[in-house]
Amino acid sequence: MAIADVKEYTHLSEEDVEQLGRELDSIRAEIEESRNAEDAAYINRLIRIQRGLAAGGRVAMLASAHTRAGRPALVAGAAMLGVAKILENMEIGHNVMHGQWDWMNDPEIHSSNWEWDTAQPAEQWKHSHNYVHHQFTNVLGHDNDIGYGILRMAREQKWHPANLGQPVYNALLASLFQWGVALHDLDLERIRKGEKDPKEMKRQLRQILRKGRNQVLKDYVVYPALSGPAWRSTLKANAAANVTRNLWSYVIIFCGHFPDGALHFTEEELEDETRAEWYLRQMLGSANFEGGRTLHVLSGSLGYQIEHHLFPDLPSNRYPEIAVKVRALCEKYDIPYTIGPLHRQYGQALRTIMKLSVPNSWTSSDQPEPPSPVRDRRRKSDAERPTRRPELGAWSRSPRERSA
Amino acid sequence: MDAAPRSFDELPTDPAYGVPVPFAAGTEVGATVRDLDKRRVTQCALSRVCGVCGATLGRPLAFVGSRRELDRLSFHFPPSHVDCVESLLEAYADVVDPVLGQDTRPGDWVVVTAASFEFVRPGRDDVDRRPLFEPRIPALVP
Numbered sequence A: 001m002a003i004a005d006v007k008e009y010t011h012l013s014e015e016d017v018e019q020l021g022r023e024l025d026s027i028r029a030e031i032e033e034s035r036n037a038e039d040a041a042y043i044n045r046l047i048r049i050q051r052g053l054a055a056g057g058r059v060a061m062l063a064s065a066h067t068r069a070g071r072p073a074l075v076a077g078a079a080m081l082g083v084a085k086i087l088e089n090m091e092i093g094h095n096v097m098h099g100q101w102d103w104m105n106d107p108e109i110h111s112s113n114w115e116w117d118t119a120q121p122a123e124q125w126k127h128s129h130n131y132v133h134h135q136f137t138n139v140l141g142h143d144n145d146i147g148y149g150i151l152r153m154a155r156e157q158k159w160h161p162a163n164l165g166q167p168v169y170n171a172l173l174a175s176l177f178q179w180g181v182a183l184h185d186l187d188l189e190r191i192r193k194g195e196k197d198p199k200e201m202k203r204q205l206r207q208i209l210r211k212g213r214n215q216v217l218k219d220y221v222v223y224p225a226l227s228g229p230a231w232r233s234t235l236k237a238n239a240a241a242n243v244t245r246n247l248w249s250y251v252i253i254f255c256g257h258f259p260d261g262a263l264h265f266t267e268e269e270l271e272d273e274t275r276a277e278w279y280l281r282q283m284l285g286s287a288n289f290e291g292g293r294t295l296h297v298l299s300g301s302l303g304y305q306i307e308h309h310l311f312p313d314l315p316s317n318r319y320p321e322i323a324v325k326v327r328a329l330c331e332k333y334d335i336p337y338t339i340g341p342l343h344r345q346y347g348q349a350l351r352t353i354m355k356l357s358v359p360n361s362w363t364s365s366d367q368p369e370p371p372s373p374v375r376d377r378r379r380k381s382d383a384e385r386p387t388r389r390p391e392l393g394a395w396s397r398s399p400r401e402r403s404a
Numbered sequence B: 001m002d003a004a005p006r007s008f009d010e011l012p013t014d015p016a017y018g019v020p021v022p023f024a025a026g027t028e029v030g031a032t033v034r035d036l037d038k039r040r041v042t043q044c045a046l047s048r049v050c051g052v053c054g055a056t057l058g059r060p061l062a063f064v065g066s067r068r069e070l071d072r073l074s075f076h077f078p079p080s081h082v083d084c085v086e087s088l089l090e091a092y093a094d095v096v097d098p099v100l101g102q103d104t105r106p107g108d109w110v111v112v113t114a115a116s117f118e119f120v121r122p123g124r125d126d127v128d129r130r131p132l133f134e135p136r137i138p139a140l141v142p
Helices: A014-034 A037-066 A070-097 A122-135 A161-175 A177-182 A188-192 A198-226 A228-257 A275-284 A293-298 A302-310 A316-333 A342-355 A399-403 B038-047 B067-072 B082-091
Strands: A288-290 A339-341 B061-065 B110-114 B116-120 B132-136
Touching: A014 A275, A014 A316, A037 A070, A037 A198, A037 A228, A037 A316, A070 A122, A070 A228, A070 A293, A122 A198, A122 B038, A161 A177, A161 A228, A161 A342, A177 A198, A177 A228, A198 A228, A228 A302, A228 A342, A275 A302, A288 A302, A288 A342, A293 A302, A293 A316, A302 A316, A339 A342, B061 B067, B061 B082, B061 B116, B061 B132, B067 B110, B082 B110, B110 B132
Parallel strands: A288 A339
Antiparallel strands: B061 B110, B116 B132
């Protein structure tokens, strides 16, 4: 299926698609031109908070070992460290490595330099996520984020008896998420098929072992050792912080592309698509969730997944204002804008995991119908389109109105 | 399959010109310096790796291209390490044809450094359907 055949937008003429692209270009230009000291202050403030939480968490754990504060301090320390890791991985590391803050020309807060607090080396993340996932978003066979190589997440993927174990694999992936991500760029599927360059595989494995070793040493050897006789408590608190971060980041990431309404694509080669078509594929393949500012910051602004996929290198603190404009464009052009509360989005992703553990014939698809009926959705030529009414800035009647 | 980065000395050699084939011109067997490999160019842009060696970029970012590209601050060749670009220009000094998708010979190329860049995908109406890199301030011409 080519992107041009996706029924969610075949009602648009080529000129509509290009016009939508131009409008998205102007949103991008507007944000680029208005990046300022307030944006820089946002990321600097967030890094200070994150480092304060991490240091406070470590100190609280040490204090719990040497004072009478005991267990409450340990619990507080684990919670602070967990939040610090979440902030570092989601809102800071992930976004810095996209180059969102390169414009500041800060020697530290730059996509070339940032190394994050998780087991996957930054270089491999920038390949598996920034390139493979963001370029081939939801393209089956290309985007390894579709099920992370172990889960069947689309009905188009062939069922295998091993998929019956999906509920178990899913639980393991969630709780060990940082290690699953660490192995992500190795591309286990290619290794299994003998397609992986052995030299590259060894190089990547060395990177992973080095980074993983340092993570383990830090959280499970050095800091526990500093706690003296209470080393076991500190080790458990660090493990709790890591598991908290793993579960949270897993939930947020699975809400980005697997709720109902986020589409998968089967086109093998999409590099010739125009910028406007690329924009469309990002919009149709992504899903947002609703929430307050704190929730969005803790989720790395991935509640604005659609905006993130449209503009992955624009500062994340600007996504809320971008989202208002993107949503208005979706309404104007009558294309889906998939959004819902976090619990519903994750619930739908979890239901998909469960349903796709069995053959397709046992279950039904949960993909919603496009905004207007399919019968209206043959791509029309510009000659077939109704007259644009410039005073309204939109078509005189939307497809939804025509079908009413 | 996405190839491993290689040091400048390990880059494959173009059979016609006898010069190193940079990462952005292709990593498959038979890659040449005549043009850029669009897939690798996109990979360089999004993975933020050097257009010459394929390893993670550093600071500043170096952009190489024709005087015309400099004038419009819009380059076809992906950002690279400064050292890699210098090695590339040195190795290409005797090439008299416009290679790597450029319309001028390497002797006329210029280098600009910057802190960041924007990656611009081609639009439907663009005559030149290749992606572009727009260096962002501060753009410094050495």
